[in-house]
Amino acid sequence: MADAGIARAGRTRRRTRIQEANEERILDAALEVFSTYGLRGATVDQIAAVAGMTKPNLLYYFRRKDDIYLAVLQRTLDMWLTPLEALSAAGDPMTEITAYVDRKLEMSRDNPKASRLFAMEVMQGAPVIDAVLKGRLKALVDEKAAVIAGWIKAGRLQPVDPHHLIFMIWATTQHYADFDVQVRAVLGGVARESLHFERARATLDQVFLKGIKGPV
Amino acid sequence: MADAGIARAGRTRRRTRIQEANEERILDAALEVFSTYGLRGATVDQIAAVAGMTKPNLLYYFRRKDDIYLAVLQRTLDMWLTPLEALSAAGDPMTEITAYVDRKLEMSRDNPKASRLFAMEVMQGAPVIDAVLKGRLKALVDEKAAVIAGWIKAGRLQPVDPHHLIFMIWATTQHYADFDVQVRAVLGGVARESLHFERARATLDQVFLKGIKGPV
DNA sequence: AGTTTTCCTGACCAATTGGTCAAGGGAAAA
């Protein structure tokens, strides 16, 4: 996979500040464009325009469209998986899960483009990160599902299918990023940003909490 | 908007069986392609190939790419809104909501392409159905949210924000269509189709049921 | 049957797309 940019001939050189700055500008622009139009719908010209540079200049840093796409996916991947990794068997089940929901929701609010990028990739059949889904992601989910299963076995949580519970959390939280336009359209001018986020959080917390809280 | 196909000159003629059949083939193919790549990422050649006809032939029925897109969106819209319309104030709250969840989940299973088509459209900023979202959809959601609010006021349901509850239901059910690839990847070969659908249904029903069931 | 209308296709076109390249302008090491 190399170093993202500068896969050009000759040995690997030190990274210039210009290089560093431009690659970041490009990746930011690429996130913007790819997260809206997907790999196929996005054009290099468009990314270059958003990044404020000429197309050949952009292609100097990333030789092919696919390279940019790959780089921006990888860049966002870790950030996206972090919240689930933080779910700890040691903590109190309800606290842990609520915290996970809240963290994920915050990510959707603060980084909606990352959410949409993955959504686009997956909806197009995950041509690039398919292996990651089946490998790293599956392993992580299986691990945390086991943690939840442990809580259930210990009688600290209602018996629910852990995998599908995780799917529910993903779906509900990412919905606010992926379908942002629809959410706004339906809520109308009524709800101001922060307010509608707070309501979402309250609703999710409440339903999940009551929905899976341990035996009365 | 006209008659979808044959907006060609002259007065509107009767629809041939050939016409009817071909338009359906085209719309099926268009659903397949647009739901995967979105408006911009899809190509007319590709749709024609899936429909099993030449590009000029396809363009004989729909003169522009946008026309096909619009037609396939409209064709799917009603079907997509039906489940929510069926939610009735007259019924028992929990029964109604569970039934809605189940219906939506079945739609995701039986017509995942429709789900992905709308997801794509919305994620790309809803350039085509923006007005529908703010008009018809908002009106429908507001109406049903009022129904739910009524149940809450009557003490038959835990107090939750009705709009966000509806979002939760959309998100969780459509997730199985939109992120199908991811779901399969994470569940691995373990779960066979029908089995994993049944588990999803059970999990959603349970969490929503316990999550919002009226005061004990 | 013959005539009219619909259907279908190969050839074609302009615009856009991903990508290359030679050569000039700058930054930084010597």
Place this chain on the structure above:
DNA sequence: TTTTCCCTTGACCAATTGGTCAGGAAAACT
């Protein structure tokens, strides 16, 4: 200051894209 690389660009290219058109093949009407 000089030299060496790094950076940037306009011009260019082949392939793909959305879309047109003239004319032949097949239906449909009479």
